[in-house]
Amino acid sequence: MKAMLKRLSLLAAALFISTALHAEPVTGGRANVVIQPEPPSLMVGLVQNGPTQMVAGNIYEGLLRYDTDLKPMPQLATSWEVSEDGLTYTFHLHENVKWHDGEPFTAADVVFSADVFLRETHPRLRASLEHVEEISAPDDHTVVFKLKQPFGPFIGIFEVGTMPMIPKHIYEGTDFANNPANNTPIGTGPFKFAEWEKGSHILLTKNEDYYEEGKPYLDEIYWHVIPDAASRAVAYETGVVDVLPGGSIENFDVQRIAGMENTCITDKGWEYFGPHSWMWLNNREGPTSDVRFRKAVMYAMDREFARDALWNGLGKIANSPVSSSTRFHTDDVTEYAYDPDKARALLEEMGYDGAPVRLLPLPYGETWQRWAEAVKQNLDEVGIEVEIVATDVAGWNQKLAEWDYDIAFTYLYQYGDPALGVARTYVSTNIAKGSQWNNVEGYVNEDVDALFDQAAVAVTPEERQELYTKVQQVLTDEVPVAWLLELGFPTIYRCNVKDLVTTAIGVNDGFKDAYIEK
Amino acid sequence: MSDFWKRFSRNRGAVIGIVILAVVVLVAILAPMLFPQSPWRMVQRPFLPPLSMNQYPLGTDALGRDVLAGLAYGAQVSLLVGIVSTVAALLVGIPIGALAGYFGGAADDVLMRFTEFFQTVPSFALAIVLVAIFEPNIQSIIAAIAIVSWPPVARLVRGEVLSLRSREYIEAAILSGQTSAAIIWRQVLPNTLSPIIVLASLMVATAILLESSLSFLGLGDPNMMSWGYMIGAARTVIRQAWWLSFFPGVAILLTVLALNLIGEGLNDALNPRLARRGK
Numbered sequence: 094m095k096a097m098l099k100r101l102s103l104l105a106a107a108l109f110i111s112t113a114l115h116a117e118p119v120t121g122g123r124a125n126v127v128i129q130p131e132p133p134s135l136m137v138g139l140v141q142n143g144p145t146q147m148v149a150g151n152i153y154e155g156l157l158r159y160d161t162d163l164k165p166m167p168q169l170a171t172s173w174e175v176s177e178d179g180l181t182y183t184f185h186l187h188e189n190v191k192w193h194d195g196e197p198f199t200a201a202d203v204v205f206s207a208d209v210f211l212r213e214t215h216p217r218l219r220a221s222l223e224h225v226e227e228i229s230a231p232d233d234h235t236v237v238f239k240l241k242q243p244f245g246p247f248i249g250i251f252e253v254g255t256m257p258m259i260p261k262h263i264y265e266g267t268d269f270a271n272n273p274a275n276n277t278p279i280g281t282g283p284f285k286f287a288e289w290e291k292g293s294h295i296l297l298t299k300n301e302d303y304y305e306e307g308k309p310y311l312d313e314i315y316w317h318v319i320p321d322a323a324s325r326a327v328a329y330e331t332g333v334v335d336v337l338p339g340g341s342i343e344n345f346d347v348q349r350i351a352g353m354e355n356t357c358i359t360d361k362g363w364e365y366f367g368p369h370s371w372m373w374l375n376n377r378e379g380p381t382s383d384v385r386f387r388k389a390v391m392y393a394m395d396r397e398f399a400r401d402a403l404w405n406g407l408g409k410i411a412n413s414p415v416s417s418s419t420r421f422h423t424d425d426v427t428e429y430a431y432d433p434d435k436a437r438a439l440l441e442e443m444g445y446d447g448a449p450v451r452l453l454p455l456p457y458g459e460t461w462q463r464w465a466e467a468v469k470q471n472l473d474e475v476g477i478e479v480e481i482v483a484t485d486v487a488g489w490n491q492k493l494a495e496w497d498y499d500i501a502f503t504y505l506y507q508y509g510d511p512a513l514g515v516a517r518t519y520v521s522t523n524i525a526k527g528s529q530w531n532n533v534e535g536y537v538n539e540d541v542d543a544l545f546d547q548a549a550v551a552v553t554p555e556e557r558q559e560l561y562t563k564v565q566q567v568l569t570d571e572v573p574v575a576w577l578l579e580l581g582f583p584t585i586y587r588c589n590v591k592d593l594v595t596t597a598i599g600v601n602d603g604f605k606d607a608y609i610e611k
Numbered sequence: 612m613s614d615f616w617k618r619f620s621r622n623r624g625a626v627i628g629i630v631i632l633a634v635v636v637l638v639a640i641l642a643p644m645l646f647p648q649s650p651w652r653m654v655q656r657p658f659l660p661p662l663s664m665n666q667y668p669l670g671t672d673a674l675g676r677d678v679l680a681g682l683a684y685g686a687q688v689s690l691l692v693g694i695v696s697t698v699a700a701l702l703v704g705i706p707i708g709a710l711a712g713y714f715g716g717a718a719d720d721v722l723m724r725f726t727e728f729f730q731t732v733p734s735f736a737l738a739i740v741l742v743a744i745f746e747p748n749i750q751s752i753i754a755a756i757a758i759v760s761w762p763p764v765a766r767l768v769r770g771e772v773l774s775l776r777s778r779e780y781i782e783a784a785i786l787s788g789q790t791s792a793a794i795i796w797r798q799v800l801p802n803t804l805s806p807i808i809v810l811a812s813l814m815v816a817t818a819i820l821l822e823s824s825l826s827f828l829g830l831g832d833p834n835m836m837s838w839g840y841m842i843g844a845a846r847t848v849i850r851q852a853w854w855l856s857f858f859p860g861v862a863i864l865l866t867v868l869a870l871n872l873i874g875e876g877l878n879d880a881l882n883p884r885l886a887r888r889g890k
Contacts, residue, residue, distance in 0.1 A: 323847070343847050345847050345851070349851060402673070459844070462833075462844075463674055463844070466674065466833075469651065470652055481833035481834050483746060483747040483748070483829075483830070483833045485743075488746075
């Protein structure tokens with residue numbers, strides 16, 4: 094135990110090193126980075142999966158960036174105002190911005206991107222744009238969003254993966270999905286698309302005409318496609334790559350790699366996503382429909398052990414449905430520390446008859462399989478009979494979408510605001526077969542529905558905080574799902590790569606500021 | 612019987628095989644008494660190396676589970692899968708082989724084409740497909756192994772029956788008016804037993820290997836601690852924790868080796884003339 098603690102504290106120390114002194118940036122050099130898996134496309138307006146966002150976030154840009162506390166920072170917009178009634182958002186755009194093909198970027202591009210292109214292609218953004226009455230461009234460098242009613246999370250949707258700017262002169266009037274330009278993405282970002290050899294690498298080169306003086310510092314970003322997890326770790330060890338973004342190597346390799354010389358590790362850069370893991374508990378039938386059983390599950394789990402043994406001590410124990418990196422999180426909730434005796438007492442009180450429950454692990458590799466085994470053992474020890482059901486990704490999707498499970502692992506992103514990434518899991522209007530991203534557990538509580546609805550449209554942050562605090566208290570009392578961890582995905586990199594992870598989406602838009610010290 | 616044992620024990624390897632197998636069987640039977648706690652129980656810190664704590668001589672795995680307890684319960688799974696799937700394969704293969712060999716003609720053609728159909732598909736690939744279609748659990752694994760391993764039994768039995776079919780005592784039995792079923796059951800099959808027993812001992816070994824390979828690929832029963840599962844789970848940490856894959860690997864090696872040695876010994880003992888040849 095001691096040895097492990099020592100290793101963990103070393104890891105923790107390494108985490109702090111990354112935020113040490115700042116020096117004068119150096120120009121030049123190439124960053125060698127792993128991309129896993131290979132993205133299906135780099136056109137982030139059409140495809141928004143993880144690897145696409147990671148590469149394309151350096152080609153395309155949004156109006157705003159967000160720091161690790163989710164505070165908005167200027168990007169394509171230099172400044173912005175929100176009217177007092179919360180209905181009008183005015184953005185003033187950077188002047189002299191050019192697309193990679195030399196055309197000027199103007200307010201017309203913003204209106205086209207948000208109102209035309211992304212409304213058609215981006216389901217997650219479309220849901221937020223439901224609240225928008227009108228998007229207009231009074232002049233070339235001003236954009237105004239008029240809302241139908243106040244929408245709290247609105248200022249949080251201008252990040253590059255959520256609302257990327259798409260060139261109007263290339264896409265207007267075309268079939269977006271089949272436009273040949275999708276293969277040679279044109280953005281306004283600090284790096285230009287240079288070449289993509291499928292199965293081997295993606296090369297981005299410096300945008301010499303970038304509108305921010307002196308940036309970017311790097312000449313090239315070379316994204317290596319390496320399909321095997323062990324080979325990715327070896328590629329870092331042998332010096333082929335210098336940056337391993339979160340999730341690119343198996344958790345079991347993290348300690349070994351992080352212990353190497355000149356190697357830094359950080360779990361920052363995921364605040365916007367706030368990856369939150371939990372177990373769906375089927376609220377409809379079986380023992381999991383009894384709140385005492387669900388509480389017993391919470392008490393039975395040794396989440397600290399899971400974090401230390403499986404996640405290298407990275408991440409936090411999730412004490413609420415809202416991640417601590419998401420706005421409006423509160424610690425003022427019912428806590429469930431590891432307490433097997435309490436779990437046994439609850440099971441006895443409800444008269445649990447030992448009926449077996451099925452547990453569906455997340456089929457995303459070793460760590461998740463081991464985690465399911467650890468939870469099964471935790472539950473076994475308080476007397477819950479658990480049967481692990483082996484399944485592949487397709488089977489897992491289908492079983493969840495058909496509600497054919499008792500307990501099932503998952504994790505979802507929160508996108509910075511409870512209205513965007515939390516409410517969808519708990520409001521009863523979001524119960525529908527066929528999806529594994531909605532209210533899969535079948536939890537119904539009118540009070541919770543009302544609280545989420547009010548909080549989304551409340552005008553001031555104080556009002557919203559009050560409502561979200563209340564809803565977090567209700568949910569932690571009723572345990573519709575069993576929260577596990579706020580996952581910590583470590584970005585591992587050579588320590589002489591500086592300023593790589595400075596924003597809430599980390600590597601996704603980090604190369605703008607990054608430089609390599611000689 | 613003592614004659615059989617004398618011939619069997621003349622093969623030194625076979626005796627060693629019996630001893631090893633006896634140990635494995637004993638461990639499998641005594642596992643719940645030796646390790647009353649579940650092998651999935653997390654008992655110590657993860658990655659405890661072997662011999663560092665007396666209580667856990669073979670160390671612990673990625674979740675702090677006792678490797679030795681895992682080996683003991685793994686023996687149960689391996690033997691269970693090996694024996695049950697072999698018995699199932701025999702129950703399918705013997706009747707098909709016997710009918711084909713005894714009746715010949717069209718029946719033989721139909722049954723043998725059917726057998727060949729299974730033989731042309733690579734057996735491991737077929738087993739993977741079968742397990743993947745029916746969710747991986749102990750029943751589907753046993754069924755899949757039985758399905759891929761009965762064709763050799765059928766062919767062997769058919770060959771034996773064909774050669775017995777023309778013997779005089781069989782013709783005598785036919786003349787005396789016995790039914791075909793009675794002849795097959797009383798006269799033919801008892802005389803094919805020795806090669807079947809030899810084959811069966813090797814089939815158990817193959818079945819254990821198949822189960823281990825399936826578990827290694829993550830297609831094992833997720834609720835059963837098997838040797839293949841232990842190796843599969845240890846594969847990613849082989850550089851940090853060699854013992855996690857080494858000990859179950861040795862267990863598989865020894866058990867399969869023991870069964871092969873026993874098979875050879877049985878062959879010597881049951882077919883004395885065959886064994887003498889060449890010596």
